[in-house]
Amino acid sequence: MKHKSKPKGSVVAALDIGSSKIACFIARIVDDEGNFEVLGVGHQASQGIKAGSVTDLNAAEGAIRQTVHAAENMAAEAMKGYPLREVVINVPGVHARSHNFTVDVDISGQDVTDNDVRRALAKAQGNAVSGDFELIHTIPNTYTIDGNNGIREPRGMFGDVLEVDIHLVTGDTSALRNIATCIERSHLDIGALCEAGYAAGLASLVEDEMDLGCTVIDMGGGVTSIAVFYGGALVYCDAIPVGGQHVTSDIARGLSTSLSDAERLKVLYGSAVASSADENELIDVPQIGEDQQSHPNHAPRSLLVGIIQPRLEEILELARAKLNDSGAGQFAGRRVILTGGASQLPGLRDLGQMVLDKQVRLGRPIRIDGLAESVNGPAFATTAGLLTYVSERSDEMPAAIVAQVEPGNMFERVKFWMRDNW
Ligand SMILES: Nc1ncnc2c1ncn2[C@@H]1O[C@H](COP(=O)(O)OP(=O)(O)OP(=O)(O)O)[C@@H](O)[C@H]1O
Ligand SMILES: [Mg+2]
Structure with a gap:
C-alpha cells in the first residue's frame, strides 16, 4: 500500500531516548519520496536511562532538555525562532509487544474504500484496549474478501465481507508514562510513538x-x-x-x-x-x-x-x-x-x-541528507527512522485512525493519548 506522506516543506522532529545516547533530529521533508534535509541535530550520552527504562527522572529530563536545545539552536534560523513543540519518540523494543488480530467488516456488495479499512482497524483497536498497555501501531497486513485471501490492496475490490489481518503493537503503560513525564517536563508534546526496531528499519531498508x-x-x-x-x-x-x-x-x-x-x-x-x-x-x-x-x-x-x-x-x-x-x-x-x-x-x-x-x-x-559523519552511522538509524514514521505512516497511528472513523471525535482530543488517559 502506498502511504500518504506529509507535504513537502513540513518540519518534523525526532527524539530517540536510548540507553547509551539521547539524540534529536529536526528535519524538513524535501520531496515526495520521503527524503529529508536535516535542520538541527543534538546528541549526548544518556543519563537516567537503563535498558530502555527511566531510572532517574530528573537526570533523564535534564539530558533530554539539553539534547533538544542543541538541535533547536542549530535549526533556529530555519525554524524562524519558533520553539519546537512536538516530537516523535521511540518506544524501546523491550517495552513493546506484537499482537495479531483478524477482524471483519461488512461491505454489503460495495467496493472497499479507505474508510472500510479504517473501520476494521478501529474495530481491532477496540478489542485490544487494556489498562496495562497502550496502543502504538495499528498495521494492516493482508486482506481477505469473501474468502479470497492474500490480498495486498483491497481498495476498489467488490465483496460482502472484508477481513483484515492486523498487527497491533502495544507499549507498556508504566514505562511509557515515565518517558512521557520527562518529555512533558521539557515542555514538549509527543506527536507520535514508534517502536525502536521498526524505526531503525524505516530508516535503513530499501x-x-x-x-x-x-x-x-x-x-x-x-x-x-x-x-x-x-x-x-x-x-x-x-x-x-x-x-x-x-x-x-x-x-x-x-x-x-x-x-x-x-x-x-x-x-x-x-x-x-x-x-x-x-x-x-x-x-x-x-x-x-x-x-x-x-x-x-x-x-x-x-x-x-x-x-x-x-x-x-x-x-x-x-x-x-x-x-x-x-x-x-x-x-x-x-x-x-x-x-x-x-x-x-x-x-x-x-x-x-x-x-x-x-x-x-x-x-x-539512507533517507536523510546533510547529516554530519558523526551522526549518520548505524547508532542513529532509530532516530532517523522516527522522522520517516511521523511523516509517512500516520495511517498506522491508533489515535489518527479513531479520529478518522469517528469524525465527531475531535482529533485534538484523541491525538495525544496521554492526555486522555492520565
Ligand atoms: N565503534 C564501535 N564499535 C563497537 N561498539 C560501539 C562502537 N560505537 C558505539 N558502540 C556501542 O554501541 C552501543 C550504543 O549503541 P546505540 O547508540 O545504538 O544505543 P542506544 O540507542 O543509546 O541504546 P538502546 O537502543 O539500547 O536503548 C554502546 O554499547 C557502545 O559501546
Ligand atoms: Mg537505540
Missing part, C-alpha cells in the same frame, strides 16, 4: 527488502530490538534486554579494567570473530585501581575477542530463537540488516551470517 521480507536487528547499548518486515509492513517486533553495554561490562570484569577503559578497548581493538593474528598482538590493559606507570599490564588481543564473541553470539542466538518461536521467521526472508551502535564491531556481519544462517548487511540511515 523498498525491496521491506516488500520481500527481512529482519532488522538493532543492537543498541542496553536493548537489541528485532523487527520483521514483509509486504512493505511491519509484521513482528520483539527485543532482548541485552546490548553493547553488556559486552563492555563483560570486558571490564574479564580484564579487571574500568568500564571506560573496557569501552575504549572494545572500540579500538574489539572484534566479533577471532583471527590468527590476535594471539600475538598485545594490548595495553590498565588495571582497575592500579597506577599504569608502575604496573603496566599487557594481554593478548585474543583474550579480548574471546570475551566479546560469546556475548554477541548469545544476543544473536536469542534473536534467532525469538524469530523461530514466534513464527515470524517464515516471513523474514533471507536477509538481515544490522543497525545500532553495537553493530559496528568488526566481524559482526560474519558472526551474524553464521549464527542466523542468513545474508547479513550493515544498515544506516
